[in-house]
Amino acid sequence: MRKRGGSEVFRITGARQGLAEDVRGRQRRYVISMSVRTVSVIATAVLWNVERHVAIVTLALGVLLPYIAVVIANAGRETAPSLPSTFVPAPVRPALGADGSAPESGAERP
Structure with a gap:
């Protein structure tokens, strides 16, 4: 696909995920981390004696996990890639020969 004006074309798979989906994923990671912390605090109380x-x-x-969970949950959309890795180069059209016909591959014209 090529736009007029010679601009670069990117595939949609190279786009970042939506903001709502990103926030949902960070909330899920935070809840999982806090659940592990809760289990560890309960295990501390049970196993102390x-x-x-x-x-x-x-x-x-249980003491260190809240800090780690917040750092992990807040690490998200700050690092935006400059260009997606799925860059689609513009198609190259073969040049026409001197007589207006396409050159043949592998053989020279006399």
Whole structure:
């Protein structure tokens, strides 16, 4: 496909996803991270008197995960690519010969 004026043509698959879809995905990642944090805090309370080393690890996970979840959820649309990788080059038309006919491939004209 070629537009008049010689502008570049891009496939639609190279376009970024919509804003609503992007926000929905970030919310989903955040909810999953906070669910893991909730499970780790509950595991800390349950394991504190049973297995102290595992409880300390789950406590550290419960403390660090909110920061990590916010950073992951906020990482999104800031890095916009300059050009999509699905660039479609303009078609090249063969040049006409001196007599107006298309040149033959592989053979020279006398």
